[in-house]
Amino acid sequence: MTADTLPDPLRGLISRDELREAVQRGTIRTVMTVVPDILGRLKGKRAAGLALIERVDDGDGIRVGEACSYILASNADMAPLEGFDLTSWHDGYHDMGINADWPTLRVLPHMPHLALLHCDAVDTDGAPIEVAPRQILRRQLERLRELGYEPKIGWESEFVLYSGDQPLVNRNSDYDLGFPPRLGDFIGHLEDALPDAGIEVEAFKAEGAPGQLEVTFPKSGVMEACDNFTVYKHAVKHLARRHGLTASFMAAPVTGVTSGLHLNLSLWQDEQPQFAMPSPRAQPTQTMGHSIGGLIAAVPHLMPLFAANTNAYKRYAVPHSFAPQSTSWGLDNRGCAIRVAGHGTSSRLEIRIAGADANPYLVAAASLAAIAQGLDEKLALPNPCLGDAYIDDTFAPLPRDLSEALKAFRYGHVARDLLGMQVVAHYGRAAQVEIDEQHREVTDVERRRLTLA
Ligand code: GLU
Ligand code: MG
Secondary structure (H helix, E strand, O other): OOHHHOOOOOOOEOOHHHHHHHHHHOOOOEEEEEEEOOOOOEEEEEEEHHHHHHHHHHOOOOEEEEEEHHHHOEOOOOOEOOOOOOOOHHHOOOEEEEEEOHHHOEEOOOOOOEEEEEEEEEOOOOOEOOOOHHHHHHHHHHHHHHOOOEEEEEEEEEEEEEEOOEEOOOOOOOOOOOOOHHHHHHHHHHHHHHHHOOOOOOEEEEOOOOOEEEEEOOOEOHHHHHHHHHHHHHHHHHHHHHOOOEEEOOOOOOOOOOOEEEEEEEEEEOOEEOOOOOOOOOOOOHHHHHHHHHHHHHHHHOHHHHOOOHHHHHHHHOOOOOOOOEOOEEEOOOOOOEEEEOOHHHOEEEEOOOEOOOOHHHHHHHHHHHHHHHHHOOOOOOOOOOOOOOOOOOOOEOOOOHHHHHHHHHHOOHHHHHHOHHHHHHHHHHHHHHHHHHHHOOOHHHHHHHOOO
């Protein structure tokens, strides 16, 4: 038996010592050292295992490499964008240090011989780069902890599977369990791969648009849930390709279809649930009330973190799609942006604002920042939406597009107060570049309607 065919006994999270032994045994050859970029994608290198181990053993134990700073200043096409303080042509897109966050080290049994390590981008002094998504989230976690709360979150993610340019299933098969074989095979593969990669799943389900799936995750620590989400998304895309399929996480993959990334969130003190209600239709606890108050006040100013590109706003343009259209809240009401759900220890806020493509670190950070403000200022709980949220006009509509969202984000004081000027300038600039890019683009729809008009 060669090292290539040796079974690897490792599953999920592993220690640095286990990595060293596996690399020496030859069962792990390569470590993907990854940094989430501003869109939440994993960017990094495939580091040769032996060289990496030597480097960290001989070095400071955490520096695993360097990478071009444009990882934090580029768009979906990986075009290097200008106008950022962090980096640009003015400094030739310098290197950032890449430091390991060792407790995140895991194996990916669906990609044999590979391990994956989440890392943080640091400057030349080794200080964290404040506009890096993990660091933005870390700051907001610190703030909430200072107020005495520990959040737990669980994601609910939707995506659409395509075979060629057609959805894999051609009808709404919401809650169906009779999957066609190709879909069943893909889900089965994912059901094996995710726990083996250290990611617990609550449920898979067919969703309400052709080819759409939903995956829900149990609640866990916030950074862990976001790191896991990035690995999950990477695995979905990878396994889809292995099955000859394409997975799209666009928020509005085609006109009229919406895919969301819902955030289920609860607050805890000494492992005691601070949102616990006897039923989702009961009166919210005081802590939950202030949290909702904070979200309703701040979310309109933080929208580029929930919906970073122009496509994401098309998701809010579809009434009765189950995607929200206003900053509303309600008791177990799926038309609202914030739905109170669950009971007892599962009582939670389901924050339904983010589109499927959103960066999980930024969605979590924005939500926590808004909640911390609500708790700090003891903001009052507004009246709930009691009926059809799509026609209730007591709540502010979500912005129609990224330009409107950017105005509130960049020129109001709320985002600056909650996130700091550096973060607002960086993500405001990213949004502006995206708007300018899309603004120039002549679309198929314009050509179809106007060529012969
Ligand atoms: N697809 C809807 C959205 O974009 C959510 C459907 C659901 O309630 O799970 O948010
Ligand atoms: Mg769903």
